[in-house]
Amino acid sequence: xxxxxxxxxxxxxxxxxxxxxxxxxxxxxxxxxxxxxxxxxxxxxxxxxxxxxxxxxxxxxxxxxxxxxxxxxxxxxxxxxxxxxxxxxxxxxxxxxxxxxxxxxxxxxxxxxxxxxxxxxxxxxxxxxxxxxxxxxxxxxxxxxxxxxxxxxxxxxxxxxxxxxxxxxxxxxxxxxxxxxxxxxxxxxxxxxxxxxxxxxxxxxxxxxxxxxxxxxxxxxxxxxxxxxxxxxxxxxxxxxxxxxxxxxxxxxxxxxxxxxxxxxxxxxxxxxxxxxxxxxxxxxxxxxxxxxxxxxxxxxxxxxxxxxxxxxxxxxxxxxxxxxxxxxxxxxxxxxxxxxxxxxxxxxxxxxxxxxxxxxxxxxxxxxxxxxxxxxxxxxxxxxxxxxxxxxxxxxxxxxxxxxxxxxxxxxxxxxxxxxxxxxxxxxxxxxxxxxxxxxxxxxxxxxxxxxxxxxxxxxxxxxxxxxxxxxxxxxxxxxxxxxxxxxxxxxxxxxxxxxxxxxxxxxxxxxxxxxxxxxxxxxxxxxxxxxxxxxxxxxxxxxxxxxxxxxxxxxxxxxxxxxxxxxxxxxxxxxxxxxxxxxxxxxxxxxxxxxxxxxxxxxxxxxxxxxxxxxxxxxxxxxxxxxxxxxxx
Numbered sequence: 338x339x340x341x342x343x344x345x346x347x348x349x350x351x352x353x354x355x356x357x358x359x360x361x362x363x364x365x366x367x368x369x370x371x372x373x374x375x376x377x378x379x380x381x382x383x384x385x386x387x388x389x390x391x392x393x394x395x396x397x398x399x400x401x402x403x404x405x406x407x408x409x410x411x412x413x414x415x416x417x418x419x420x421x422x423x424x425x426x427x428x429x430x431x432x433x434x435x436x437x438x439x440x441x442x443x444x445x446x447x448x449x450x451x452x453x454x455x456x457x458x459x460x461x462x463x464x465x466x467x468x469x470x471x472x473x474x475x476x477x478x479x480x481x482x483x484x485x486x487x488x489x490x491x492x493x494x495x496x497x498x499x500x501x502x503x504x505x506x507x508x509x510x511x512x513x514x515x516x517x518x519x520x521x522x523x524x525x526x527x528x529x530x531x532x533x534x535x536x537x538x539x540x541x542x543x544x545x546x547x548x549x550x551x552x553x554x555x556x557x558x559x560x561x562x563x564x565x566x567x568x569x570x571x572x573x574x575x576x577x578x579x580x581x582x583x584x585x586x587x588x589x590x591x592x593x594x595x596x597x598x599x600x601x602x603x604x605x606x607x608x609x610x611x612x613x614x615x616x617x618x619x620x621x622x623x624x625x626x627x628x629x630x631x632x633x634x635x636x637x638x639x640x641x642x643x644x645x646x647x648x649x650x651x652x653x654x655x656x657x658x659x660x661x662x663x664x665x666x667x668x669x670x671x672x673x674x675x676x677x678x679x680x681x682x683x684x685x686x687x688x689x690x691x692x693x694x695x696x697x698x699x700x701x702x703x704x705x706x707x708x709x710x711x712x713x714x715x716x717x718x719x720x721x722x723x724x725x726x727x728x729x730x731x732x733x734x735x736x737x738x739x740x741x742x743x744x745x746x747x748x749x750x751x752x753x754x755x756x757x758x759x760x761x762x763x764x765x766x767x768x769x770x771x772x773x774x775x776x777x778x779x780x781x782x783x784x785x786x787x788x789x790x791x792x793x794x795x796x797x798x799x800x801x802x803x804x805x806x807x808x809x810x811x812x813x814x815x816x817x818x819x820x821x822x823x824x825x826x827x828x829x830x831x832x833x834x835x836x837x838x839x840x841x842x843x844x845x846x847x848x849x850x851x852x853x854x855x856x857x858x859x860x861x862x863x864x865x866x867x868x869x870x871x872x873x874x875x876x877x878x879x880x881x882x883x884x885x886x887x888x889x890x891x892x893x894x895x896x897x898x899x900x901x902x903x904x905x906x907x908x909x910x911x912x913x914x915x916x917x918x919x920x921x922x923x924x925x926x927x928x929x930x931x932x933x934x935x936x937x938x939x940x941x942x943x944x945x946x947x948x949x950x951x952x953x954x955x956x957x958x959x960x961x962x963x964x965x966x967x968x969x970x971x972x
């Protein structure tokens with residue numbers, strides 16, 4: 338993350354009051370950091386200085402300039418509680434303070450979020466994408482600060498996550514792409530690029546005021562059990578997923594095998610592991626998301642509530658709930674305030690039919706709806722069977738589609754409906770395409786509504802479209818066109834059995850492209866060209882519009898490549914489509930770098946492009962005369 342060097346005055350014993358609230362000069366305003374060693378106060382000061390410089394155009398802090406005080410409670414203010422952020426005008430100065438981690442296990446970002454609240458509310462700054470190029474502001478040297486202005490922020494949800502994951506390091510920078518021999522080296526990110534992207538995304542989260550209050554962790558809890566128990570006397574802990582075989586002899590596949598839920602030894606082992614780890618208040622028992630590896634032994638099948646003639650894999654929720662009840666019964670005896678955290682996922686995401694949650698006060702359920710589900714119906718169904726506390730853990734943002742999907746309004750309103758049902762948090766997984774204009778509207782819409790559930794879609798949309806200046810109306814027309822198609826395509830897939838059975842974290846790229854025809858996309862280009870023709874655009878605004886156009890052009894080339902690749906007669910036309918697509922990606926993703934994207938997500942996607950690029954390799958390896966000879970023999 339590029340940072341402008343902060344011009345800061347040292348801490349002074351008595352805070353000056355020479356500057357008065359009202360109209361202040363941003364060029365001469367000074368920043369006082371009470372505790373420069375405090376990481377949050379340091380970041381808050383750096384971000385404030387950066388934004389003041391952008392807005393004012395120059396900075397010459399003066400001793401008699403208006404004072405911004407970072408890290409001290411205003412004289413008339415009150416001390417912050419855990420997770421709170423405060424800002425307040427008092428005695429001719431503006432104070433920023435809050436929980437900088439002292440009250441929240443070093444997780445609070447009090448002063449940081451307070452600064453962003455000021456920049457948002459009084460200076461009108463918006464952050465439409467990660468990185469400093471995503472900062473929207475109006476240049477001016479002076480601003481009016483009301484004498485009675487104050488700000489307070491407290492994260493409305495216990496969990497407020499759009500996942501970023503850990504900072505990349507050399508040893509894990511290619512996680513998931515270790516065997517990627519398809520993506521051109523020019524399009525593979527360097528470690529520095531990944532780290533810059535990570536910090537841009539992390540700071541963007543703070544700018545959007547996404548802060549998770551929950552201190553508990555969760556995730557697929559039993560990924561190492563096959564390694565632990567396969568080939569031992571406890572191999573019977575693993576699911577008999579084929580009807581005969583328990584566990585898997587291949588390590589990489591074994592981590593996706595479910596447990597034998599009906600086995601008392603499994604229950605005892607889970608509790609034993611928990612006790613040996615210190616009986617943390619939160620006991621993670623989230624199962625794998627595999628749809629096919631559920632145990633088929635008689636004991637586990639007796640726990641199900643299958644309908645007559647129903648496919649075994651359609652509905653596996655009841656065995657999960659039964660297991661949760663057994664574990665809760667044991668864990669409560671050891672620690673009465675224990676909270677068991679479990680997923681409802683893939684084919685066990687549907688509400689149970691037979692078993693109720695018997696210990697609702699000791700359960701937190703992470704509901705993972707499919708992109709095509711009625712999430713509110715699923716949540717209400719679980720509540721009817723005893724669920725009390727839950728967070729929603731969607732994979733909606735796991736999009737490998739090159740084009741905008743037009744689902745920002747659906748995600749926005751879906752969140753608000755989930756919140757009305759009482760969710761305690763949200764945790765959005767994603768493919769970390771931070772900054773890509775193909776998905777950024779969806780990321781932005783969700784970030785805004787998570788931080789402020791009272792926000793309307795129209796308000797959010799207005800702010801996002803403001804990045805396009807005088808062409809905002811044209812770009813609204815473009816996004817509306819895409820939205821109509823995207824929402825219709827999502828609704829058309831609802832209830833489709835194949836989609837119901839598919840892993841929901843790859844909303845299936847091939848389905849994602851079906852929302853658009855080439856005629857649709859050519860119409861989109863015409864609207865974007867109209868936007869580019871507008872007068873009064875700044876260079877930055879024109880660049881953003883041009884990037885959206887590049888996204889559409891890239892989507893058209895990608896669709897053409899996929900359609901030709903999966904056709905029955907993939908020949909010379911397929912190779913030509915591959916060449917056009919590759920040339921476009923190299924031109925705009927490496928040399929000019931005027932299109933931000935995570936290119937490996939396309940090339941190495943095993944569900945769409947990877948098989949096609951492998952076929953291209955094979956076709957190029959076979960001389961044309963050999964193909965002709967092979968064709969003759971086949972006749």
